[in-house]
Structure formats: C-alpha cells, structure tokens
Amino acid sequence: MSTTIPEEVLSFLKDLEKNNNRDWFNERKSEFKAVKNEVKIFCNALLTELNKHDKIENMKLFRIYRDVRFSKNKMPYKTHLACSFRRLKPELRGGYYLHIKPNNESFIATGFWDPNKDDLMRIRKEFEIDATEIKAIMEKESFKSVWGTIKGDELKTAPRGFDKGHEAIDLIKKKQFVFTKKFTDEEVMHPDFLKNVDASFKAIRPYFDYMSDVLTTDLNGVSLL
Numbered sequence: 001m002s003t004t005i006p007e008e009v010l011s012f013l014k015d016l017e018k019n020n021n022r023d024w025f026n027e028r029k030s031e032f033k034a035v036k037n038e039v040k041i042f043c044n045a046l047l048t049e050l051n052k053h054d055k056i057e058n059m060k061l062f063r064i065y066r067d068v069r070f071s072k073n074k075m076p077y078k079t080h081l082a083c084s085f086r087r088l089k090p091e092l093r094g095g096y097y098l099h100i101k102p103n104n105e106s107f108i109a110t111g112f113w114d115p116n117k118d119d120l121m122r123i124r125k126e127f128e129i130d131a132t133e134i135k136a137i138m139e140k141e142s143f144k145s146v147w148g149t150i151k152g153d154e155l156k157t158a159p160r161g162f163d164k165g166h167e168a169i170d171l172i173k174k175k176q177f178v179f180t181k182k183f184t185d186e187e188v189m190h191p192d193f194l195k196n197v198d199a200s201f202k203a204i205r206p207y208f209d210y211m212s213d214v215l216t217t218d219l220n221g222v223s224l225l
Contacts, residue, residue, distance in 0.1 A: 004042070005039070005188050008034070046198060047085060059083060082098060085097075096201050106184075108181050110208075111150075111204075147203065152176025
C-alpha cells in the first residue's frame with residue numbers, strides 16, 4: 001500500500017480550481033473518490049507514525065464541500081484536501097494539521113488554533129508571570145530551523161488587565177499560538193514526504209510538553225487533572 005501523495009491528487013485539485021462547479025465535479029465523482037482515498041491512506045499512515053511518539057485521540061479527514069450559506073464566495077468545493085490529528089485529552093493538548101493544495105501551497109500546521117476563554121487566559125497569565133521557558137523553547141535552533149516563528153491572530157493592544165509595556169506582550173496579545181511549515185508540490189510527491197512531515201511534527205514536542213503542562217496546572221503549578 002502506497003504512503004505517498006501521487007501526482008493525480010494535485011492534478012485533480014488543479015482541475016477543480018479551474019472548474020469549481022457541481023456539473024464538472026459530479027461527472028468526476030469516481031475520480032475524486034480515488035484521490036480522496038489516496039489522501040486518506042496517507043493520513044492513516046501519518047497517524048501510525050504519530051502514535052509511535054505521541055498519543056492521538058482522533059484523526060479527521062475534512063470534507064471537500066464548502067459551507068457557502070454565510071460566505072460571499074459561493075464556490076461549492078474546497079480546492080485542497082486536509083486532515084487533522086487531535087492529541088489525547090485532557091492531559092495532552094494541541095493538534096496537528098496537514099493541508100494538501102497544488103501550486104506549492106501545501107503546508108502543515110500545529111499548535112492552538114482556537115483556545116477557549118479559560119485556556120487563553122491561563123496561557124496569558126503564564127506568559128505574564130514568566131515567559132523565559134517558552135521563549136527558550138522557540139529560540140532553540142533545532143526547533144526554529146523546522147518551524148520558524150510563532151504565528152496567529154492577535155489583539156492590537158494588550159488584553160484587559162495586562163500591562164501593554166510587559167516584556168512578553170508580543171505573546172500575551174496573541175489569540176492563537178500556531179506554527180506552520182510550507183511544502184512545494186515536488187516535496188509533497190516525494191517518497192520522503194511522510195517521513196519529513198512526521199519529523200517536523202516530532203520537533204514541535206518541547207512546545208507541546210510546555211503548553212500541556214501549563215494547561216493542566218493552576219498558577220501555582222498544582223495539577224488540575
């Protein structure tokens with residue numbers, strides 16, 4: 001069983017981008033199912049690899065159909081295929097994401113996309129008390145060479161109750177705590193893609209260990225589990 005992303009996947013998505021309508025798609029339903037199955041096989045193989053060094057609670061392959069009810073963009077189909085992996089809660093926090101899109105727009109992402117209100121406040125309070133450890137993790141070369149710098153939406157100013165002059169205000173202002181890594185089409189189709197994605201996800205582990213510890217303890221370091 002193949003664990004690579006074949007060229008047919010990217011080709012189909014390229015054609016879909018040019019022909020994003022139901023008639024075209026319905027005529028090629030069998031082709032889409034084959035393409036989707038290739039991505040599913042890859043995601044299941046990645047799940048197996050992740051479980052060798054992590055504990056994954058759930059793997060989800062996202063639907064190709066767009067929800068256009070409240071969107072100005074009425075195109076019925078996404079022009080990418082993606083899957084996500086959720087770590088075992090409540091002790092392990094964070095998740096992994098794989099996004100396959102042609103024209104060198106594929107990427108992987110990891111971190112915290114939408115922390116709830118309590119988790120966001122807990123993270124911000126930790127950074128307010130001492131951001132030394134998280135900054136040291138993110139600045140380590142073995143980490144930064146893979147994931148670069150932290151990304152995510154943020155407030156324009158300090159959250160209510162926080163000092164806008166705080167030395168870690170760049171982190172405290174964030175609403176998301178995400179890292180991304182891009183891949184070319186050639187890299188996606190390469191036989192080593194699975195190994196490279198898994199190695200990249202493995203490199204995020206110090207960050208996840210830190211954030212999981214923060215989110216499962218109170219400000220005194222006492223376990224909440």
